[in-house]
Amino acid sequence: MSIYERGLQRRDANHVALSPIDFLVRASEVYGGLPAVVYGRVNRTWGETFERCVRLASALASLGIKRGDTVAVMLPNIPAMVETHFGVPMAGAVLNALNTRLEAASILYMIEHGEAKVLIVDTEFAAIADRVRERFPEIKIICVRDFESDIDHGAMPNDTEYEDFIASGDSNFEYLGPEGEWDAIALNYTSGTKGNPKRVVYHHRGAYLCAISNALEWDLEKHPSYLWTLPMFHCYGWTFPWAVAARAGINVCLRRVDAKVIFDLIRRYRVTHYCGAPIVHSTIANAPEEWRAGIEHKVKAMVAGAAPGPTVIARMAEIGFDLLHVYGLTEVYGPAAVCAKQQARTHVNNAERVVLNARQGVRYHLQAGTTVRDPHTMEEVPKDGQTIGEVMFRGNITMKGYLKNEKATEEALAGGWYRTGDLGVLFPDGYVKPKDRSKDIIISGGENISSIEVEDAIYSHPAVAVVAVVAQPDAKWGEVPCAFVERRPGQQASESDIIAHCKSLLAGFKVPKAVRFCELPKTFPRKIQKFALRQQIGSAAAISQFQPYSFIKVGG
Incomplete structure (x- = not known):
């Protein structure tokens, strides 16, 4: 035994599990009188926010919620959504933030699969809440009325109102912290029921470290004013609810993205930071x-996903908005790589700078590694900016795994790295740039769309024999679904027929924006060649002779 081990073991005095909930506790202790949440007439301090979160935890505990139970929430970016990021874990439970844009079938699946015990839901989604109540009568539903919005969606008389629920909690409820930092803090579902949705589980340690990394990467100063343009159901707002608490900043809540309202809030609260998909930045730049x-x-x-076009980047700089490009996936808590800007680039011309800043970059401060490797040999690809491999991450900002899917977890984390399924290249300076998605996920306006789910919907049309859905570049949304369809012999269906059929089955953002009728290119044994379809529409994701698991050169 080493001399540094004898009598120097871990104790309560020198080791406490890392948890982002401690950011709230400290903010209330040190900056309790400073503003924490603003929204319409709501203006709450960190002290008040802490008390409300404690009361929420207490009220959940009074329902029998305990360690490892799931509490689902379906809320826009309003104060209650901020509070659930703290109050639910303070009760020992796991937060499951549901995508408010999904259709009822997907929500029902997620609630059942995650075994939710409670649903906290905005009254805007009363119709879905009714479906949940009918299907799962044992689930306790807490309804949130947003009196600050321009539309009052009315009460849900059969359910407890959120403010009454908060009031029922004990302000002296004692939060003891997680039993261990590996405890689950959040559950993510990232696509619909037919598209084999991801069921990603986050731990307290990862959420803590990603929040700190966000603050470090962005030089998030003390008491920032953060505008919630990014949905908090997206990877828990890329962990910014916790990062803002760490810096005792202001959460400027925003129910829906509206360019004029965004500028009004930036002016009124002197907003210093906001995140969003490329479409959000484009909307702001072109206002x-x-x-x-x-x-x-x-x-x-901060922008994630495909880099905005050079025009948008230039326009953002012109209006005084400093854009930082990050990259990540749900499995790594949102952003876990950043296009770190180098001082040496200040002297290059604008066109070259745009190209350099469009690369997704290098690992976050507290992520152990980001690289591109051959998925078979696990050897790193040459740093030539051309040889394609699979983008991989490793470190503390990586999921626990996929809920109830040990096989998928083992496959994703095999070899000591998280395998993203994204194909990319590695540059001489160590920066990574993804090139394509081997999993056929379409990212439209920041939303993940499973091509399989859309294909299943189209296959259910009686006139369809064969269908394939791929990403089509779109000036507004970045990508949109485009469907290629072969009709059954003797059957007729128009583009409008297929689109109308999809609208009856899918959430609006998943519906194809274009339908093309043709014989689909196939290989033996009749496997559809999606790469050829991408080439036909000039998809940015198309790579000549797409080969997902071998070294290939771009264009070679």
Whole structure:
């Protein structure tokens, strides 16, 4: 035994499990009188927010919620959504934030699979809540009325109202922290029921470290003013509810993205930071100049997904918005790589700078590694910016695994790295740039769309014999689904027929924006060649002779 081990074991005095909930506790202790959440007439301090979160935890505990139970929430970016990020884990439970844009069938699946005991839901989604109540009468439903929005969706008389539920909690409820930092803190579902949805589980340690990394990567100063343009159901707002608490900042809540409202809030609360998909930044960059009147301070913006076009990047700089490009996936808590800007690049021309800043970059501070490797040999690809391999991550900012799917967990984490399924290249300076998605996921306006789910919907049309769905570039959304269809002999169906059929089965953002009728290219034994379809529509994701698991050169 080493001399450094004898009598120097881990104790309560020198080791406490890392948890992002401690950020709230400290913010209330040190900056309890400073603003924490603003929304319409709501203006709460960190002290008040802490008390409400404690009461929420107490009220959940009074329902019998305990360690490892799931509490589902279906809420826009309103104060209650911020509070659930703390109050639910304070009860020892696991937070399951549901995508408010999904159709009822997907929500029901997620609630059943995650074994939710409670659903906290905005009254805007009362119809889905009714379906949940009918299907799962044992689930306790807590309804949130948003009195600050322009539309009052009315009460849900059969359910407890959130404010009454909060009031029923004990402000002296004692939060003891997780039993261990490996305890689950959140559960994510990222696509619909027919598209083999991911069931990603986060732990307290990862959420803590990702939040700190966000603060470090973005130089998040003390008391920032953060605008919630990014849905908090997306990877828990990329862990920013916890990061903002760590810096005792202001959560400026926003129910829905509206460019004019965004500028009004930036002006009113002197917003310093916001995140979003490329479409959000494009909307802001192209807004009328008069909407920006009076905004003279620097605003920092973070973008994930495909890099915005050069015009948008230039326009953002022109209006005083500093754009930072990050990359990640649900399995790594949202962003876990960043296009770290180098001082040496300040002297290159704008066109070259745009190209350099479009690369997704290098590992986050507290992520152990980001690289591109051959998925068979696990050897790192040459740093030539051309040889394609699979993008991989390893470290603390990586999921526990997939809920109830040990096989998928083993496959995703085999070899000591998380295998993203994204294909990419590695540059001489160590920066990574993804090139394609081997899993056929379409990212539209920041939303993941399973091509399989859309294909299943189209296959159910009686006139369809064969269908394939791929990503089509779109100026507004980045990507949209495009369907290629072969009709059954003697059957007729128009583009509008297929689209109308999809609208009856899918959430609106999943419906194809274009339908093409043709004989689909196939290999033996009649496997559809999606790469050829991508080439036909000029998809940015198309790579000549797509070979997902071998070294290939771009264009070679």
